[in-house]
Amino acid sequence: MGKTLRDHLFDTIRELGKSGLKTFKDKLNNFQPKEGYNPIRWGELENADAVEITRLLVSYYKEDYAVEVAGKVLEDMDEKKLAHNLFQATGKATGGAQQTPAPTSSTRTRVTDIGAQQEPQVGHFLTGPIPASPGSSRAGDSGDEIDLR
Incomplete structure (x- = not known):
């Protein structure tokens, strides 16, 4: 039987040693969890060892969220290698590198070159509506080109 997330979490916390464990508990005590979760109380953390911290x-x-929290705390401690190893062992995305994908759109707008040799004019703004192509609800739908000259 393979290791569980809990096993990987424990192994990682145990690797911190006495000094690292003390820092981990302090950082964890100050960690603000996402909405719907409560922070772990200091009274429970203060004398906890690696087994107890894992349980908490x-x-x-x-x-799942415990791995994320532990990884973020490790990164805050500058223990990025341990955090990376934890994320890799558990199949979780790396904390700091994790990004929310940008929203996608079915429309694409291409702005044509406004002239590389022209200096921008300060205070020059487009006024009035930009005409939409036939059958389009707004400018930029269906890959329209908009000339901003």
Whole structure:
């Protein structure tokens, strides 16, 4: 049987050693979890060892979010390698590199070259509506070219 998320979490926390564990607990105590979760109380963290911290993380945040929280705390401690190893071992996206994808759109607008040799004119603005192509609800739909000269 393979390791569980909880096993990987414990292994990572255990690797911190005594000094790192103290810093981890302090950072975890100040960590603001996402909406719907409560922070772990200092009274529960203060004397906790790696086993107890793992138990607290999982009981407060469930396994998936506990891995995310631990990874973010590790990154805050500048333990980026440990965080990366935790994310890799658990199949989770790396915390700092994780990005929300940009919204996609079915429309594409291309702005044509406004003349590389022309100096921009300060205070020059487009006024009035930009005409839409036939059958289009707004300018820029269906790949229209908009000339901003």
